[in-house]
Amino acid sequence: MNRKWASKTTFLSLALIMIISLLAACSKGSESTAEKHVLRLGVLYGGADNESYVRQQYTDTYEMMHKNIDFEIVSAIDYNEQRYDTPGPDGVTPQPDPFVKMKEMLTGDNPVDVVILDYSMLRRLIQDNLLQQLDPLIQKSKFDLTDYVPTVLDGIKSADDSNNIYALTPTFSSSALYYNKKLFADAGVELPVDGMTWEDVINKAKLVSSGEGTDRKFGLSINRWAGDGFSDIQTYSAPLQLKMWDDKGEKMLVNNEQWESVWNTVADLYKQKISPSQEDMSAWQQKVTTDNPGSYNPIGGDMFMNGKVAMTIGEYGYVNELSNTMNNASKIKNFNPFEWDVVTMPTQTSKPGIGGNIYFSQLMGINAKAQNADDAWDFIQFTNSAEWAEMKSRSTYELVARKEYLKPKNGMSYNIDAFTTLKPIPPQSTDTEKLMREKPGIWEAQSPGYELFQKVAKGEMSAKEALQEWETKGNAVLEKIKNNPTGNIDGGGKPMPLDDVAVDVKPVG
Incomplete structure (x- = not known):
């Protein structure tokens, strides 16, 4: 039994040494006697019981290799605190505006350095000058993106009107x-x-x-x-x-x-x-x-x-x-x-080469007010490196963003390029996102469409008739919203939370 235990210990030690050696090449951080300091990592949703997952997923390996760095995990919205919020008179618990909370985390007295962000927020974060542009850092560091999956870079760049890069993601799904x-x-x-x-x-x-x-x-x-x-x-x-x-x-x-x-x-x-x-x-x-x-x-x-x-x-x-x-x-x-x-996903004839349902779940950007911007960039390079992609390609349920390590799993043979060939659908405009925040009850105007489509599918009415009726019912809802933009609409259900709204490119922040 002792020999077996010793053998396992030796194997694990060797494996750890190999992993550290493999990943050492992908970080330009210093192992010197630099003073130990904190790198603050912000996420949109979290809580004390979720911190261990965030650390395992993102920071543990980097921290092990950079003894002068301690990560502090910060949540813009703590769902543990929300459990204890008192519902309003209508039985609905007030929901914080995710963008407002994200902005507070980025601009407060003690701002985070790195942020894992929601793709639906990326365009407005860029337009509000809340993130650092990464292109100059990529060029200065000679950080190689030639092996990056084109659809990933296309999706990230499309969030900026000038086609610049403000975030990178080591994995994605489609x-x-x-x-x-x-x-x-x-x-x-x-x-x-x-x-x-x-x-x-x-x-x-x-x-x-x-x-x-x-x-x-x-x-x-x-x-x-x-x-x-x-x-x-x-x-x-x-x-x-x-x-x-x-x-x-x-x-x-x-x-x-x-x-x-x-x-x-x-x-x-x-x-x-x-x-x-x-x-x-x-x-x-x-x-x-x-x-x-x-x-x-x-x-x-x-x-x-x-x-x-x-x-x-x-x-x-x-x-x-x-x-x-x-x-x-x-x-x-x-x-x-x-x-x-x-x-590949089917495409519309009028929109050749453009597909849907691409998700960026680990978009990482640097806060424009980061106090440790150099370390933040080093961490982003580390988690987006080819070495990291090689390691994660064996353990993630998602696709890694480096083409070299995109291979079918477990010896299977399937057309993996089908997930990476099409261009993503451009993100929604800022005006649309702003409208959904200011008028959460607007989704009641969508509700008649569900029932009316079922009637069309069953042949009970024509599509033209159904859409005319949807227009009439929807306009009635929109008219009521003018007087009560954030409340419930008479005769309808609760407003749909912003986080449940389907968007073209979905991440998890």
Whole structure:
């Protein structure tokens, strides 16, 4: 037993030495006798119980190699404190404005040095001169970005009108179109390829769809959880950047030919049984339960994994779920494993090369008021280095931003370039973000769209009629908001918190 313990200890010591040696090359920080000091790292949301995660994820390795640095983790919004806030008379607990809290953290008496920020805030942080431009530091340090994934740099630069860099991220995630090779082979249809438009994908979906009732195989599910047609509309139209209301939030903009075309396209997928509705999924699940009483299906309502859908859009993390399911196929009753692969997200013909659903979860910038700007830049270089990417590529559920280390996981073979080829959708304008903060109740004007689309998908009304009605109901809501911009709207639910708003490029700060 002692020999085994000694062997394990020796192995761990050697492994630690190797990791330190590997990472030493990626930091230009000094190991000298410099005076020990604090580097303050700011995050948007956090709390005492979340600090250990932040340290493990971002700072522990750097701190181990830089004995003169102590990290202090600062949260703009402490969710532990929010637990004890008293709800208002309407039962709603007041929510702080995330941007205001972020700005306070950056401009207060003791500002943070490095900030892990939300991509939706990046444009305004730049415009309000709250972040340091990184281009001069990149040039001075000769920090090599030639191996950076182009879609990552494109997304970061698009947040600035001058196309400059104000933040970097070591990892990111995006979505792609997953497909079941067997269903295509059974239907005699050519496999999907990169660069397809929505029209191409829908045409293939029609060809591969077959069967009736609960035995039907569907061609396409725009989102993995079938039947959410309104979300399908948002995914399908994201590159078009259609607006629901004007920049002042005073008039609905949904009653036009562009919106009508989008609604007709998505609704037809349900009418023609190309995409499964909630009713289709419920009927199939009921049949499975009836045929196999008491059996357990660990992949539940995922119709793609269950071989009921030929194509679906999923995030990069879905690779792990598919791999685990196929590796454990023998444990799942009546499950037949299948070969799958991915291609790029479908694009709009009018917006070639632009895809959606790209997420930057670890954007790091330097506060314009940083007291330790040099150390802040050294830390950002360290976490965005090729050496760091090599190490993280083996342990992260996301994609690393260095192309050299973007490889399929666990010996699998799939088209990983599908996640990195398309350009991201440009971020929302500052005016739009400002409007959502000033009028949180504006999302009540979106609510009629959910129910009205279901009627269109079921053939109960035309898209044109539904959009006209949505325009009327939405305008009524917007009119009420003029007198009560931050409160609830009569006849509606609670305003949707800003953090729940879907945006084109989502990070986690």
